[in-house]
Amino acid sequence: EDSCLDVVKRSLKLVQLEGGDGVKLGGVEIPREDFYKIRDRRLAQDGIETIDDRLLPQYLPKYAVRWTDLAPLLRRQRAELSVELTKLYLVNGRAVITPRDLWDLFSKFIAVRAEEYVASVYERFSDIGAPSKRLAEVGERISSLLPSELELRERFARVPSGKLRPEFFPSCVKIAMGGVGSGLRNYAITVLLTSFLSYARASPPPAATRIGDFIKDIPVIRDEIAAPIFEAAERCKPPFFKDQPQEKANIYYHLGFGMTAEPRPEESGKSKWYRVPNCSKIQMSAPPLCDPDELCRKIKNPLTYYFRRLSEHARSGTGG
Template identity: 35%
Template sequence: MVEVSFINPLSNEGRQIVKEYGDLNKLFDEDETLVNEIMHTANQKISDDSLIPKSYKDLAIKRIQWAIEKKNNKNYTQSEFEYLLNSSLYRQDVVTFHILCQAIAIQFNVTSRETRLFIESQGKIIEERLAKIPPGSRSEIIDDILRDIKTDGSIKWKALKDVIASKRLSLTDLLINNGNIILEEDEFLEEYSDEFTDRNPDRMYNILVGNNIKELILSRLIMQKTEEYIKRIKEMSSRIELHPAITEIGEELKEFIPEEISKYNTFYAGSGGIYGTVKGGKLLREAFPPCIRNTIEGVSSGGRNDAIVLLLTSFASYARLYPRIFASDESVKVSDMDPDLSITENEILPLIYEAADNCSPPLFDDQPQEKINIISKLGFGMHSEVDINHEGETKWYTPMSCEKIKIHLPQLCKPDSSCKGINNPLSCYGRKKYQIDNKKD
């Protein structure tokens, strides 16, 4: 029988395992039990012994590598990560899950693509682990876990409103009667058996509900609770210093994730939140004014469009390519400074898409057309990509003034000393960058 904590590491059983683990300094030590269990996992094929995680820290990093490869690698091989589905490793897996939650919480924003990568991977790994459990046992453990997280077969759909609002679950996935979600077969038959005159009601239950909906609700609820857990850790970390081992793992993740993602050539922007070969460039982030920093960290639904499309797109492009726009009478195009558009594609757009991805919810998830608006504001017409042949179809939009930002995006305008005497964020950036560059000299 698979342990509840292997599916739901936030269960009471899972929390007890973490309490019993003890000294976190052991996270970096080689664990013979872990290595032995991995090497004897059925269907496991690792070509090089050096790729076997030998410590809990290694297992945590491998878990993130699995998430990235599963999502991005066209040549992904499940047999190299089969040990992640080995239920005998449930104790190690639970500890690793909590390590990652804490390390991610202190290193990344809650709405960052790194955090979402982990949360989404948690939902995926739950689905894969459930799929390996025989149907009879699977139904039993699903019911046990749903009860464990205070959910049963007669819950109100409103109890899942946070999950539905996060778009991890759709109302159309649910069978609802008088506000109750129908999950149990007895309840389904009582309500609907008379409706099926030419079909077997039991079969219809399996088609319409069965374990499929239960599994979906289960995985989405645990994803939601994982996000809430990370938020709580984030809040606590401002008052309580976490163990140095957790901090060290967080710092390693900060380097590992972008390096691992950069191996893949597919460009991701929006729902997945991960992009491969497009890399951030030479814009000096420490010189960004507060409104730009706040935009990049993520904007809520109320001001996402203006913040990304109007404010950041113009700022990032002019700050990188032509910061003296307000001191010039010239009419310029992006290609005047970036003839092959490589800077635009490899430095400017990644920053804009990063900020769009950090929005809550991510801007392109529900408004993918805003990608076209971004390209338009760069002067390349209403298209999904920058193309020199389309340049001039629209104008290259100049940065918003501080006055307009105060009016239209007041939540982002949090002036500091660098803003004194400034009427445009581009001017603020230029002055601060000059000061930083001079200090380096």
């Protein structure tokens, strides 16, 4: 157990409750009835009504962890990886937990760190347009353990490029489209909307680097992607381009056409075509944009939300 705790303590500042006449944390006594409530809550959570003496110690409060150490879990959208602060028993800024809670929290930490690492690797390699040989080999090994490509396509087919369907946009995009305040304008308009609307309209493969490879007509870029972005910018308070007119050219820069107000087909690729930020980045950089619904909690990127909704709509056979 000690060796396991040494590993856990690299992520969590863990302290052990004090014994003696009563259970204490930092000199503060935990009422006996609260001690047993913590035990019973965890037993109920695991669906256990009767327990033998060998397993009981796993359900008795034994440790405390700073609630701030749990921050990576507090902001997670996915319920299976999240922790609700209001459900923790706090004493002087520390959450009192059982050994069973500890292993549960630590497993969530491992999952979150793994997700963050995979996301960072994806973003690094997506910039070069193609994965490295080593990453490709790892991907092939993982793919061998997953359902067949045909099965995945049937379940989560990415629809062909076509007219944007705002009714299927995630809430963060809808909020940005409605206009935001001065503190959110740059992120909502330049970072989120520019990337989301362009990738949603073009529907490119993951390795894509130039929007011009998928949308040949500049009128489509100008009227179906840039125009809604400019309209959203005007709805901001104050209007985004009124005091920052250079940002209009910056929109095309983020679409990959360089700093220009009049994009031309041959200029596609002159600058980087910025990708849609993951949900975790939106949460950290612009929390007011994040108002997740049930589907949001199951995905990690606004673009995935949009394609999932489109795919479900197509499979349902609903007209329109």
